[in-house]
Amino acid sequence: MKNRRLTSYNATLLVATAFLCSANRAMAHEPTTKRSSLVDEHERRLVEITTDYQLTVAPLIQKACADCHSGDTQYPWYSMMPGISQWIKHDIEEARKHIEFSNGYPFQSHATPLEDLIAVERVVKDGSMPPLRYRLMHGKARLTEQEKKSIIDWSRRGQQMLRAEMARSAGAE
Ligand code: HEC
Numbered sequence: 001m002k003n004r005r006l007t008s009y010n011a012t013l014l015v016a017t018a019f020l021c022s023a024n025r026a027m028a029h030e031p032t033t034k035r036s037s038l039v040d041e042h043e044r045r046l047v048e049i050t051t052d053y054q055l056t057v058a059p060l061i062q063k064a065c066a067d068c069h070s071g072d073t074q075y076p077w078y079s080m081m082p083g084i085s086q087w088i089k090h091d092i093e094e095a096r097k098h099i100e101f102s103n104g105y106p107f108q109s110h111a112t113p114l115e116d117l118i119a120v121e122r123v124v125k126d127g128s129m130p131p132l133r134y135r136l137m138h139g140k141a142r143l144t145e146q147e148k149k150s151i152i153d154w155s156r157r158g159q160q161m162l163r164a165e166m167a168r169s170a171g172a173e
Contacts, residue, residue, distance in 0.1 A: 038169045045165045046106060046113065049158040053105040057154045061101050064130050064141045068095035070102040076137060105158075114162045121155040124148050 067073050068091055079085050099116060100108040107116045123129035124143070135142055143151070 038172060042165060042169070045161050049161060050105045052154055052157065056150050058104060060143060060147050060151055064143050065101055067138075067141070068092050068130070068134070069099055070096075072102065078137065114159060117155045117158045117162070121152050121159070124151045
């Protein structure tokens with residue numbers, strides 16, 4: 001199941017990349033407006049961050065975050081215990097309201113892609129996610145220091161890229 005999901009992520013990525021490349025080629029033959037090349041640049045950045053995400057971060061998010069922040073919950077044995085199932089259901093509802101990792105980056109949320117990167121860096125750095133109550137019950141979902149660093153580094157690279165690109169497009173207006 002997980003492999004299938006990853007394969008379909010990769011397929012989507014390939015299609016997106018192929019589409020952007022062909023759009024780039026098509027545009028090279030036509031006079032483009034400044035506006036459309038800026039939009040193009042923004043999308044290219046997002047694809048770059050997404051590719052980076054799939055390669056280095058997606059498996060870690062799958063391991064430590066997906067139970068609550070995706071439609072792919074592996075319900076633990078204790079979810080059958082009276083009182084607990086409601087509690088877990090509530091946790092998942094709340095988690096998915098904030099941020100949803102099911103479809104890769106850019107994530108689904110009420111914030112911007114940049115704000116999402118900042119929030120992910122913050123919660124991984126301060127150790128507030130996954131929540132302690134979950135870490136206690138799911139030893140395998142714990143992130144090692146190296147894994148935390150991979151997520152934080154990816155998030156910072158993404159933030160840098162988006163900020164640079166935003167500054168460029170602001171300068172061009
Ligand atoms: C046990 C379920 C659970 C797991 C596992 C979990 N989260 Fe959460 N997450 C929540 C809940 C519930 C909220 C909303 C309430 C809150 O902030 O505590 C939330 C909120 C968030 C937010 C928004 C918080 C903010 O202050 O903006 C981010 C970002 C987030 N989680 C990232 C992650 C990441 C990254 C992981 C994995 C490393 C993860 N979560 C794992 C339950 C979970």
